[in-house]
Amino acid sequence: MEIKKVKRSEDYSLWYNNLVKNADLAEHSAVKGCMVIKPYGYAIWEKMQAELDRRFKETGHQNAYFPLFVPKSLFEAEEKNAEGFAKECAVVTHYRLKTNPDDKGKLMVDPEAKLEEELIVRPTSEAIIWNTYRDWIQSYRDLPILINQWANVVRWEMRTRLFLRTAEFLWQEGHTAHATKEEAIEETIQMLNIYADFAENILAVPVVKGVKTENERFAGADDTYCIEGLMQDGKALQMGTSHFLGQNFAKAFNVKYLTKENKQEYVWATSWGVSTRLMGALIMCHSDDDGLVLPPKLAPIQVVIIPIARKDDEKALVLDKVNELAKQLKEKGISVKVDSRDNLTPGYKYAEWELKGVPVRMAIGPRDLQNETIEIARRDTKEKQIVSLHGVDDTVNKLLLQIQDNLYAQALQYRNSHTWEVNTWDEFLDAIENKTGFVSAHWDGTGETEEKIKELTKATIRCIPMANKEETGTCILTGKPSNKRALFAKAY
RNA sequence: CGGGGUGUAGCGUAGCCCGGUAUCGCGCCACAUUUGGGAUGUGGAGGUCGUAGGUUCGAAUCCUGCCACCCCGACCA
Known part of the structure:
Protein backbone atom coordinates (compact mmCIF):
# COMPACT_ATOMS: atom_id res chain seq x y z
CA MET A 1 0.00 0.00 0.00
CA SER A 287 -5.06 10.24 15.11
CA ASP A 288 -1.68 11.47 13.89
CA ASP A 289 0.39 11.81 10.73
CA ASP A 290 1.09 8.07 10.73
CA GLY A 291 -2.57 7.17 10.73
CA LEU A 292 -5.42 6.18 12.96
CA VAL A 293 -5.00 5.97 16.71
CA LEU A 294 -7.70 3.91 18.37
CA PRO A 295 -8.56 3.84 22.04
CA PRO A 296 -8.18 0.20 23.17
CA LYS A 297 -11.84 -0.02 24.20
CA LEU A 298 -12.91 0.49 20.58
CA ALA A 299 -10.09 -1.19 18.70
CA PRO A 300 -11.31 -4.25 16.75
CA ILE A 301 -7.74 -5.51 17.09
CA GLN A 302 -6.11 -4.51 20.35
CA VAL A 303 -2.83 -6.30 19.89
CA VAL A 304 -1.07 -7.34 16.72
CA ILE A 305 1.78 -9.82 16.98
CA ILE A 306 4.41 -9.87 14.29
CA PRO A 307 6.66 -12.91 14.09
CA ILE A 308 10.14 -12.30 12.77
CA ALA A 309 12.26 -15.13 11.42
CA ARG A 310 14.69 -15.89 8.63
CA LYS A 311 15.01 -19.60 8.24
CA ASP A 312 12.32 -22.21 8.18
CA ASP A 313 13.35 -23.81 11.45
CA GLU A 314 13.35 -20.41 13.13
CA LYS A 315 9.94 -19.66 11.65
CA ALA A 316 8.42 -22.75 13.18
CA LEU A 317 9.80 -21.96 16.61
CA VAL A 318 8.74 -18.34 16.50
CA LEU A 319 5.27 -19.17 15.24
CA ASP A 320 4.79 -21.70 18.01
CA LYS A 321 5.64 -19.08 20.57
CA VAL A 322 3.45 -16.49 18.88
CA ASN A 323 0.43 -18.76 18.81
CA GLU A 324 0.93 -19.68 22.44
CA LEU A 325 1.15 -16.00 23.30
CA ALA A 326 -1.93 -15.14 21.26
CA LYS A 327 -3.89 -17.81 23.08
CA GLN A 328 -2.71 -16.52 26.42
CA LEU A 329 -3.81 -12.97 25.56
CA LYS A 330 -7.16 -14.07 24.20
CA GLU A 331 -7.83 -15.83 27.47
CA LYS A 332 -7.46 -12.44 29.14
CA GLY A 333 -10.16 -11.08 26.84
CA ILE A 334 -7.76 -9.23 24.59
CA SER A 335 -8.43 -9.25 20.86
CA VAL A 336 -5.30 -10.37 19.08
CA LYS A 337 -4.21 -10.60 15.49
CA VAL A 338 -1.19 -12.59 14.42
CA ASP A 339 0.29 -11.15 11.27
CA SER A 340 2.19 -14.08 9.84
CA ARG A 341 2.11 -12.98 6.22
CA ASP A 342 5.51 -14.04 4.94
CA ASN A 343 5.66 -11.91 1.83
CA LEU A 344 5.98 -8.70 3.78
CA THR A 345 8.82 -7.36 5.85
CA PRO A 346 8.32 -6.43 9.49
CA GLY A 347 8.83 -2.74 8.73
CA TYR A 348 5.99 -2.79 6.27
CA LYS A 349 3.72 -4.47 8.76
CA TYR A 350 4.61 -1.99 11.49
CA ALA A 351 3.63 0.87 9.24
CA GLU A 352 0.43 -0.80 8.15
CA TRP A 353 -0.80 -1.57 11.66
CA GLU A 354 0.11 1.92 12.76
CA LEU A 355 -2.02 3.25 9.92
CA LYS A 356 -4.88 1.12 11.19
CA GLY A 357 -4.48 2.36 14.72
CA VAL A 358 -3.88 -0.91 16.57
CA PRO A 359 -3.02 0.16 20.12
CA VAL A 360 -0.30 -2.38 20.89
CA ARG A 361 2.14 -4.10 18.59
CA MET A 362 4.35 -6.98 19.64
CA ALA A 363 7.27 -8.31 17.68
CA ILE A 364 9.05 -11.51 18.47
CA GLY A 365 12.05 -13.08 16.78
CA PRO A 366 14.82 -15.62 17.40
CA ARG A 367 16.70 -13.19 19.60
CA ASP A 368 13.67 -12.90 21.89
CA LEU A 369 13.20 -16.65 22.01
CA GLN A 370 16.70 -16.96 23.38
CA ASN A 371 16.25 -14.19 25.93
CA GLU A 372 12.61 -15.02 26.71
CA THR A 373 11.63 -11.49 25.87
CA ILE A 374 9.38 -9.66 23.47
CA GLU A 375 9.27 -6.18 21.96
CA ILE A 376 6.17 -4.16 22.75
CA ALA A 377 5.33 -0.91 21.00
CA ARG A 378 2.45 1.35 21.85
CA ARG A 379 0.65 3.25 19.12
CA ASP A 380 -0.12 6.41 21.03
CA THR A 381 3.40 7.40 22.09
CA LYS A 382 5.37 5.19 19.67
CA GLU A 383 7.44 3.99 22.63
CA LYS A 384 9.04 0.59 22.34
CA GLN A 385 10.29 -1.63 25.11
CA ILE A 386 11.66 -5.09 25.49
CA VAL A 387 9.89 -6.98 28.23
CA SER A 388 9.99 -10.42 29.70
CA LEU A 389 7.69 -13.01 28.20
CA HIS A 390 6.71 -14.07 31.70
CA GLY A 391 3.55 -12.29 32.72
CA VAL A 392 3.41 -10.45 29.45
CA ASP A 393 -0.39 -10.82 29.39
CA ASP A 394 -0.62 -8.65 32.48
CA THR A 395 1.84 -6.19 31.03
CA VAL A 396 -0.31 -5.87 27.93
CA ASN A 397 -3.50 -5.51 29.90
CA LYS A 398 -2.01 -2.70 31.91
CA LEU A 399 -0.63 -1.08 28.80
CA LEU A 400 -4.04 -1.10 27.12
CA LEU A 401 -5.55 0.66 30.11
CA GLN A 402 -2.68 3.13 30.13
CA ILE A 403 -3.19 3.92 26.46
CA GLN A 404 -6.90 4.44 26.97
CA ASP A 405 -6.17 6.85 29.84
CA ASN A 406 -3.37 8.58 28.01
CA LEU A 407 -5.50 9.29 24.94
CA TYR A 408 -8.12 10.89 27.13
CA ALA A 409 -5.53 12.85 29.07
CA GLN A 410 -3.92 14.13 25.87
CA ALA A 411 -7.25 15.17 24.41
CA LEU A 412 -8.22 16.87 27.64
CA GLN A 413 -4.91 18.65 27.79
CA TYR A 414 -5.39 19.87 24.23
CA ARG A 415 -8.89 21.06 24.96
CA ASN A 416 -7.89 22.85 28.14
CA SER A 417 -5.06 24.61 26.38
CA HIS A 418 -7.44 25.62 23.60
CA THR A 419 -10.27 26.98 25.69
CA TRP A 420 -10.14 30.72 26.08
CA GLU A 421 -12.08 32.93 28.42
CA VAL A 422 -12.44 36.37 26.86
CA ASN A 423 -14.19 39.58 27.84
CA THR A 424 -13.82 41.91 24.89
CA TRP A 425 -14.58 41.75 21.19
CA ASP A 426 -10.91 42.05 20.26
CA GLU A 427 -9.96 39.21 22.55
CA PHE A 428 -12.80 37.19 21.07
CA LEU A 429 -11.63 37.77 17.50
CA ASP A 430 -8.06 36.91 18.41
CA ALA A 431 -9.13 33.70 20.12
CA ILE A 432 -11.40 32.56 17.30
CA GLU A 433 -9.12 33.53 14.43
CA ASN A 434 -5.63 32.93 15.77
CA LYS A 435 -5.71 30.74 18.82
CA THR A 436 -8.57 28.46 17.68
CA GLY A 437 -10.65 26.25 19.95
CA PHE A 438 -13.43 26.91 22.42
CA VAL A 439 -14.04 30.49 23.44
CA SER A 440 -16.01 31.22 26.55
CA ALA A 441 -17.64 34.63 26.42
CA HIS A 442 -20.59 36.68 27.60
CA TRP A 443 -23.46 37.09 25.21
CA ASP A 444 -26.64 39.10 25.54
CA GLY A 445 -28.90 36.12 24.99
CA THR A 446 -30.49 37.25 21.73
CA GLY A 447 -30.67 35.33 18.50
CA GLU A 448 -29.76 38.47 16.57
CA THR A 449 -26.45 38.89 18.34
CA GLU A 450 -25.69 35.19 17.94
CA GLU A 451 -26.42 35.50 14.22
CA LYS A 452 -24.32 38.63 13.91
CA ILE A 453 -21.34 36.98 15.58
CA LYS A 454 -21.70 34.05 13.21
CA GLU A 455 -21.70 36.37 10.20
CA LEU A 456 -18.65 38.23 11.40
CA THR A 457 -16.53 35.31 12.57
CA LYS A 458 -18.16 32.04 11.43
CA ALA A 459 -18.14 31.06 15.09
CA THR A 460 -21.35 29.73 16.58
CA ILE A 461 -22.52 29.17 20.10
CA ARG A 462 -21.89 25.49 20.62
CA CYS A 463 -23.77 25.50 23.87
CA ILE A 464 -24.28 27.15 27.20
CA PRO A 465 -22.23 24.78 29.32
CA MET A 466 -24.13 23.31 32.24
CA ALA A 467 -21.07 23.75 34.40
CA ASN A 468 -21.01 27.50 33.86
CA LYS A 469 -21.97 29.49 36.89
CA GLU A 470 -24.02 32.64 36.93
CA GLU A 471 -21.78 35.65 36.78
CA THR A 472 -22.36 39.22 35.73
CA GLY A 473 -20.70 40.44 32.56
CA THR A 474 -21.35 42.26 29.36
CA CYS A 475 -21.93 40.89 25.88
CA ILE A 476 -18.73 40.92 23.83
CA LEU A 477 -20.56 42.34 20.81
CA THR A 478 -23.32 44.58 22.11
CA GLY A 479 -22.11 45.39 25.61
CA LYS A 480 -25.52 44.53 27.02
CA PRO A 481 -25.65 42.76 30.36
CA SER A 482 -25.21 39.00 30.54
CA ASN A 483 -25.37 36.62 33.45
CA LYS A 484 -23.73 33.56 31.95
CA ARG A 485 -20.96 32.70 29.54
CA ALA A 486 -21.67 30.80 26.33
CA LEU A 487 -19.19 28.54 24.57
CA PHE A 488 -18.27 29.66 21.06
CA ALA A 489 -16.28 27.89 18.34
CA LYS A 490 -16.06 27.27 14.68
CA ALA A 491 -17.73 23.95 14.18
CA TYR A 492 -18.08 21.06 11.79
C1' C B 1 -27.87 25.06 -4.93
C1' G B 2 -23.90 29.18 -6.72
C1' G B 3 -18.33 29.83 -7.96
C1' G B 4 -13.71 27.09 -9.06
C1' G B 5 -11.30 22.36 -10.07
C1' U B 6 -10.86 17.07 -11.05
C1' G B 7 -12.23 12.14 -13.19
C1' U B 8 -6.98 7.47 -17.39
C1' A B 9 -5.61 -0.47 -14.13
C1' G B 10 -6.75 -1.61 -6.91
C1' C B 11 -3.89 3.33 -5.64
C1' G B 12 -1.02 7.56 -7.44
C1' U B 13 -0.07 9.46 -12.33
C1' A B 14 1.93 10.89 -17.92
C1' G B 15 -0.50 11.73 -22.44
C1' C B 16 -5.19 16.14 -23.83
C1' C B 17 -3.38 22.45 -25.79
C1' C B 18 -1.62 20.35 -31.42
C1' G B 19 -6.86 13.57 -32.82
C1' G B 20 -3.75 7.97 -35.08
C1' U B 21 -5.72 2.90 -29.77
C1' A B 22 -2.30 4.62 -23.43
C1' U B 23 3.21 6.18 -19.94
C1' C B 24 5.52 5.44 -15.37
C1' G B 25 5.66 4.14 -10.03
C1' C B 26 3.29 1.33 -6.18
C1' G B 27 0.20 -2.77 -5.50
C1' C B 28 -1.38 -7.78 -7.62
C1' C B 29 0.18 -13.14 -9.59
C1' A B 30 4.46 -16.93 -10.18
C1' C B 31 9.38 -18.37 -8.87
C1' A B 32 13.88 -17.46 -6.28
C1' U B 33 16.63 -14.90 -2.69
C1' U B 34 14.90 -12.23 1.69
C1' U B 35 12.53 -10.72 6.84
C1' G B 36 14.62 -6.85 14.26
C1' G B 37 11.24 -0.04 10.78
C1' G B 38 7.89 0.51 4.47
C1' A B 39 13.17 -5.92 0.67
C1' U B 40 15.51 -7.49 -4.28
C1' G B 41 15.65 -9.94 -8.99
C1' U B 42 13.30 -12.33 -13.17
C1' G B 43 8.82 -13.35 -15.59
C1' G B 44 3.52 -12.17 -15.88
C1' A B 45 -1.73 -10.51 -15.41
C1' G B 46 -4.68 -6.33 -15.29
C1' G B 47 -7.63 -0.55 -19.10
C1' U B 48 -15.69 0.23 -21.62
C1' C B 49 -9.54 6.46 -20.60
C1' G B 50 -16.38 8.65 -15.23
C1' U B 51 -20.88 8.18 -18.46
C1' A B 52 -24.21 9.11 -22.78
C1' G B 53 -24.34 11.39 -27.26
C1' G B 54 -22.03 14.41 -31.27
C1' U B 55 -17.94 15.91 -34.88
C1' U B 56 -14.31 12.80 -37.69
C1' C B 57 -11.80 7.80 -42.02
C1' G B 58 -10.17 7.68 -36.87
C1' A B 59 -11.54 10.47 -30.10
C1' A B 60 -8.37 9.60 -23.65
C1' U B 61 -7.50 14.06 -26.73
C1' C B 62 -12.39 18.46 -29.91
C1' C B 63 -17.98 19.73 -28.74
C1' U B 64 -22.63 18.94 -25.70
C1' G B 65 -25.56 16.72 -21.82
C1' C B 66 -25.34 13.85 -17.44
C1' C B 67 -22.92 11.53 -13.02
C1' A B 68 -19.41 11.51 -9.13
C1' C B 69 -15.58 13.57 -6.20
C1' C B 70 -12.47 17.78 -4.19
C1' C B 71 -11.98 23.12 -2.63
C1' C B 72 -14.72 27.84 -1.45
C1' G B 73 -19.80 29.77 -0.12
C1' A B 74 -25.23 29.10 1.60
C1' C B 75 -27.62 24.62 4.52
C1' C B 76 -26.77 20.97 8.27
C1' A B 77 -25.89 15.78 13.14
Missing part, protein backbone atom coordinates in the same frame (compact mmCIF):
# COMPACT_ATOMS: atom_id res chain seq x y z
CA GLU A 2 1.72 3.11 -1.21
CA ILE A 3 0.46 5.98 0.82
CA LYS A 4 0.61 9.57 -0.18
CA LYS A 5 1.39 11.06 3.17
CA VAL A 6 -0.21 14.35 3.97
CA LYS A 7 0.50 15.86 7.33
CA ARG A 8 -2.23 17.28 9.47
CA SER A 9 -0.44 20.61 9.52
CA GLU A 10 -0.41 20.79 5.73
CA ASP A 11 -4.02 20.11 4.91
CA TYR A 12 -6.25 18.83 7.65
CA SER A 13 -9.22 17.90 5.43
CA LEU A 14 -7.06 16.05 2.97
CA TRP A 15 -5.32 14.27 5.84
CA TYR A 16 -8.72 13.26 7.20
CA ASN A 17 -10.03 11.97 3.89
CA ASN A 18 -6.85 10.03 3.19
CA LEU A 19 -6.89 8.50 6.63
CA VAL A 20 -10.48 7.32 6.31
CA LYS A 21 -9.66 5.65 3.02
CA ASN A 22 -6.19 4.36 3.79
CA ALA A 23 -7.10 2.93 7.17
CA ASP A 24 -9.90 1.05 5.42
CA LEU A 25 -12.71 2.67 7.36
CA ALA A 26 -14.97 3.87 4.56
CA GLU A 27 -15.10 5.00 0.97
CA HIS A 28 -17.37 6.94 -1.32
CA SER A 29 -20.05 4.97 -3.11
CA ALA A 30 -21.70 5.36 -6.48
CA VAL A 31 -24.48 7.22 -4.71
CA LYS A 32 -23.93 10.90 -4.20
CA GLY A 33 -23.20 11.74 -0.60
CA CYS A 34 -23.49 8.15 0.58
CA MET A 35 -20.58 6.13 1.86
CA VAL A 36 -19.66 2.50 2.06
CA ILE A 37 -18.54 1.66 5.56
CA LYS A 38 -15.86 -1.00 5.17
CA PRO A 39 -15.48 -3.97 7.52
CA TYR A 40 -12.74 -2.42 9.63
CA GLY A 41 -14.68 0.81 10.05
CA TYR A 42 -17.89 -1.05 10.70
CA ALA A 43 -16.20 -3.15 13.37
CA ILE A 44 -15.40 0.04 15.27
CA TRP A 45 -19.00 1.23 14.89
CA GLU A 46 -20.21 -2.12 16.20
CA LYS A 47 -18.06 -1.69 19.29
CA MET A 48 -19.57 1.75 19.82
CA GLN A 49 -23.03 0.28 19.38
CA ALA A 50 -22.36 -2.45 21.90
CA GLU A 51 -21.19 0.02 24.54
CA LEU A 52 -24.11 2.36 23.99
CA ASP A 53 -26.67 -0.40 23.74
CA ARG A 54 -25.54 -1.83 27.04
CA ARG A 55 -25.90 1.57 28.69
CA PHE A 56 -29.36 2.07 27.21
CA LYS A 57 -30.55 -1.28 28.44
CA GLU A 58 -29.03 -0.76 31.88
CA THR A 59 -31.23 2.31 32.17
CA GLY A 60 -34.38 0.45 31.22
CA HIS A 61 -34.63 1.07 27.49
CA GLN A 62 -35.65 -1.48 24.90
CA ASN A 63 -34.89 -1.63 21.23
CA ALA A 64 -37.60 -1.58 18.57
CA TYR A 65 -37.84 -0.73 14.92
CA PHE A 66 -40.07 1.72 13.09
CA PRO A 67 -40.52 2.22 9.32
CA LEU A 68 -38.08 3.98 7.05
CA PHE A 69 -40.95 5.86 5.37
CA VAL A 70 -43.15 8.50 6.87
CA PRO A 71 -46.36 9.51 5.09
CA LYS A 72 -46.23 13.21 4.35
CA SER A 73 -49.37 13.95 6.36
CA LEU A 74 -47.74 12.51 9.48
CA PHE A 75 -44.46 14.17 8.79
CA GLU A 76 -45.99 17.61 8.68
CA ALA A 77 -48.08 17.18 11.84
CA GLU A 78 -45.51 18.74 14.14
CA GLU A 79 -44.99 21.98 12.30
CA LYS A 80 -41.66 23.13 13.61
CA ASN A 81 -40.12 19.73 13.21
CA ALA A 82 -41.43 19.44 9.64
CA GLU A 83 -40.25 22.91 8.74
CA GLY A 84 -36.82 22.28 10.18
CA PHE A 85 -36.23 19.19 8.09
CA ALA A 86 -38.28 20.02 4.98
CA LYS A 87 -35.32 21.29 2.96
CA GLU A 88 -33.36 18.08 3.25
CA CYS A 89 -35.91 15.34 2.72
CA ALA A 90 -35.81 12.57 0.17
CA VAL A 91 -39.34 11.91 -1.05
CA VAL A 92 -40.81 8.76 -2.57
CA THR A 93 -43.47 9.58 -5.14
CA HIS A 94 -43.80 6.35 -7.16
CA TYR A 95 -43.77 2.64 -6.47
CA ARG A 96 -42.97 1.11 -9.83
CA LEU A 97 -40.66 1.28 -12.82
CA LYS A 98 -41.34 0.07 -16.31
CA THR A 99 -39.44 -0.53 -19.52
CA ASN A 100 -39.01 2.66 -21.44
CA PRO A 101 -40.89 2.18 -24.76
CA ASP A 102 -38.59 4.70 -26.46
CA ASP A 103 -35.41 3.10 -25.22
CA LYS A 104 -35.60 -0.64 -24.69
CA GLY A 105 -33.32 -1.91 -22.00
CA LYS A 106 -33.80 1.27 -19.99
CA LEU A 107 -36.23 1.75 -17.20
CA MET A 108 -38.43 4.71 -16.45
CA VAL A 109 -40.68 5.71 -13.61
CA ASP A 110 -44.14 4.42 -14.39
CA PRO A 111 -46.38 7.49 -14.36
CA GLU A 112 -49.32 5.19 -13.63
CA ALA A 113 -47.71 4.22 -10.37
CA LYS A 114 -47.83 7.54 -8.58
CA LEU A 115 -48.43 7.23 -4.86
CA GLU A 116 -51.56 8.84 -3.58
CA GLU A 117 -49.57 10.24 -0.73
CA GLU A 118 -45.85 10.91 -0.89
CA LEU A 119 -43.60 9.08 1.54
CA ILE A 120 -40.78 10.92 3.26
CA VAL A 121 -37.62 8.94 3.88
CA ARG A 122 -37.12 9.61 7.58
CA PRO A 123 -34.63 12.30 8.47
CA THR A 124 -35.60 11.48 12.08
CA SER A 125 -38.44 9.37 13.42
CA GLU A 126 -40.42 11.47 15.90
CA ALA A 127 -43.42 11.66 13.58
CA ILE A 128 -43.88 8.00 12.84
CA ILE A 129 -43.08 7.02 16.40
CA TRP A 130 -45.42 9.48 18.07
CA ASN A 131 -48.16 8.50 15.69
CA THR A 132 -47.61 4.95 16.90
CA TYR A 133 -47.35 5.87 20.58
CA ARG A 134 -50.87 7.31 20.42
CA ASP A 135 -52.18 3.77 20.15
CA TRP A 136 -49.88 2.44 22.83
CA ILE A 137 -50.75 4.91 25.55
CA GLN A 138 -54.02 5.13 27.39
CA SER A 139 -53.26 5.37 31.06
CA TYR A 140 -50.47 6.49 33.34
CA ARG A 141 -49.86 2.78 33.81
CA ASP A 142 -48.60 2.61 30.22
CA LEU A 143 -45.87 5.12 31.00
CA PRO A 144 -43.03 5.62 30.70
CA ILE A 145 -42.26 4.21 27.28
CA LEU A 146 -38.51 3.88 26.91
CA ILE A 147 -37.55 2.90 23.40
CA ASN A 148 -34.46 3.11 21.27
CA GLN A 149 -33.97 2.19 17.66
CA TRP A 150 -30.83 1.55 15.65
CA ALA A 151 -31.52 2.82 12.19
CA ASN A 152 -30.43 4.69 9.13
CA VAL A 153 -31.76 8.13 8.32
CA VAL A 154 -31.48 10.34 5.26
CA ARG A 155 -30.78 14.05 5.23
CA TRP A 156 -30.14 15.41 1.77
CA GLU A 157 -27.04 17.41 2.55
CA MET A 158 -25.54 19.72 -0.03
CA ARG A 159 -22.00 19.09 0.99
CA THR A 160 -20.92 15.81 2.46
CA ARG A 161 -17.86 14.40 4.20
CA LEU A 162 -17.16 10.81 5.11
CA PHE A 163 -18.65 10.10 8.55
CA LEU A 164 -19.04 13.78 9.48
CA ARG A 165 -21.87 14.53 7.13
CA THR A 166 -23.32 12.01 4.73
CA ALA A 167 -26.69 11.95 3.02
CA GLU A 168 -27.51 8.66 4.69
CA PHE A 169 -26.10 7.86 8.08
CA LEU A 170 -26.46 5.26 10.79
CA TRP A 171 -27.51 6.24 14.25
CA GLN A 172 -29.55 5.37 17.23
CA GLU A 173 -32.54 7.42 18.24
CA GLY A 174 -34.22 7.09 21.59
CA HIS A 175 -37.83 8.16 21.93
CA THR A 176 -39.42 8.20 25.33
CA ALA A 177 -42.84 9.12 26.66
CA HIS A 178 -43.47 10.24 30.23
CA ALA A 179 -46.32 11.24 32.49
CA THR A 180 -44.66 14.33 33.88
CA LYS A 181 -42.47 17.13 32.72
CA GLU A 182 -40.00 16.50 35.52
CA GLU A 183 -39.58 12.86 34.59
CA ALA A 184 -39.03 13.75 30.93
CA ILE A 185 -36.40 16.34 31.80
CA GLU A 186 -34.73 13.85 34.08
CA GLU A 187 -34.61 11.36 31.20
CA THR A 188 -33.18 13.99 28.87
CA ILE A 189 -30.37 14.73 31.32
CA GLN A 190 -29.79 11.07 32.08
CA MET A 191 -29.21 10.30 28.41
CA LEU A 192 -26.97 13.32 28.03
CA ASN A 193 -24.90 11.97 30.90
CA ILE A 194 -24.75 8.55 29.30
CA TYR A 195 -23.46 10.10 26.10
CA ALA A 196 -20.86 12.10 27.99
CA ASP A 197 -19.76 9.03 29.91
CA PHE A 198 -19.50 7.04 26.71
CA ALA A 199 -17.56 9.79 24.94
CA GLU A 200 -15.07 10.22 27.73
CA ASN A 201 -14.57 6.66 28.89
CA ILE A 202 -14.87 4.79 25.62
CA LEU A 203 -14.02 7.24 22.85
CA ALA A 204 -11.55 8.97 25.18
CA VAL A 205 -12.88 12.30 23.95
CA PRO A 206 -13.57 14.92 26.62
CA VAL A 207 -16.85 16.70 26.04
CA VAL A 208 -18.65 19.78 27.27
CA LYS A 209 -22.23 19.22 28.31
CA GLY A 210 -24.54 22.10 27.64
CA VAL A 211 -27.77 23.50 26.33
CA LYS A 212 -28.25 24.74 22.79
CA THR A 213 -29.47 28.24 22.12
CA GLU A 214 -32.87 28.71 20.53
CA ASN A 215 -31.26 29.11 17.10
CA GLU A 216 -29.43 25.81 17.34
CA ARG A 217 -32.20 23.86 19.02
CA PHE A 218 -33.66 20.72 17.43
CA ALA A 219 -36.74 21.54 15.40
CA GLY A 220 -39.66 20.62 17.59
CA ALA A 221 -37.83 20.57 20.93
CA ASP A 222 -38.31 22.81 23.95
CA ASP A 223 -34.67 22.29 24.91
CA THR A 224 -31.75 20.62 23.23
CA TYR A 225 -28.86 19.40 25.33
CA CYS A 226 -25.65 18.35 23.69
CA ILE A 227 -22.12 17.15 24.14
CA GLU A 228 -19.49 19.10 22.25
CA GLY A 229 -16.00 17.86 21.55
CA LEU A 230 -12.96 19.78 20.36
CA MET A 231 -11.03 18.37 17.42
CA GLN A 232 -7.28 18.67 16.82
CA ASP A 233 -7.71 21.45 14.28
CA GLY A 234 -9.44 23.63 16.83
CA LYS A 235 -12.94 23.10 15.49
CA ALA A 236 -15.83 21.87 17.58
CA LEU A 237 -17.92 18.83 16.79
CA GLN A 238 -21.40 18.18 18.10
CA MET A 239 -21.18 14.57 19.20
CA GLY A 240 -24.61 13.87 20.55
CA THR A 241 -27.89 15.51 21.41
CA SER A 242 -30.65 14.87 23.90
CA HIS A 243 -33.90 16.74 23.45
CA PHE A 244 -36.63 17.63 25.87
CA LEU A 245 -39.59 17.73 23.49
CA GLY A 246 -42.16 19.02 25.95
CA GLN A 247 -45.67 18.16 24.83
CA ASN A 248 -45.11 19.29 21.25
CA PHE A 249 -45.35 15.88 19.67
CA ALA A 250 -48.03 14.68 22.05
CA LYS A 251 -50.16 17.62 20.97
CA ALA A 252 -49.37 17.22 17.29
CA PHE A 253 -50.28 13.53 17.38
CA ASN A 254 -52.88 13.76 20.09
CA VAL A 255 -51.18 11.44 22.53
CA LYS A 256 -52.96 11.66 25.88
CA TYR A 257 -53.08 9.51 28.96
CA LEU A 258 -55.48 9.17 31.83
CA THR A 259 -54.04 10.18 35.20
CA LYS A 260 -54.77 8.46 38.51
CA GLU A 261 -57.28 11.25 39.02
CA ASN A 262 -59.04 10.21 35.82
CA LYS A 263 -57.97 13.31 33.91
CA GLN A 264 -56.77 13.40 30.28
CA GLU A 265 -53.25 14.84 30.00
CA TYR A 266 -50.79 15.17 27.15
CA VAL A 267 -47.70 13.01 27.37
CA TRP A 268 -44.19 14.47 27.81
CA ALA A 269 -41.46 13.42 25.41
CA THR A 270 -37.73 13.15 24.88
CA SER A 271 -35.56 12.04 22.02
CA TRP A 272 -31.82 11.55 21.86
CA GLY A 273 -29.29 10.34 19.34
CA VAL A 274 -25.72 9.78 18.32
CA SER A 275 -24.57 8.78 14.87
CA THR A 276 -21.71 7.41 12.81
CA ARG A 277 -20.40 10.95 13.06
CA LEU A 278 -18.75 9.69 16.24
CA MET A 279 -16.35 7.87 13.93
CA GLY A 280 -15.27 11.28 12.71
CA ALA A 281 -14.80 12.48 16.27
CA LEU A 282 -12.69 9.47 17.06
CA ILE A 283 -10.45 10.07 14.08
CA MET A 284 -10.08 13.81 14.50
CA CYS A 285 -9.41 13.65 18.20
CA HIS A 286 -6.62 11.10 18.44
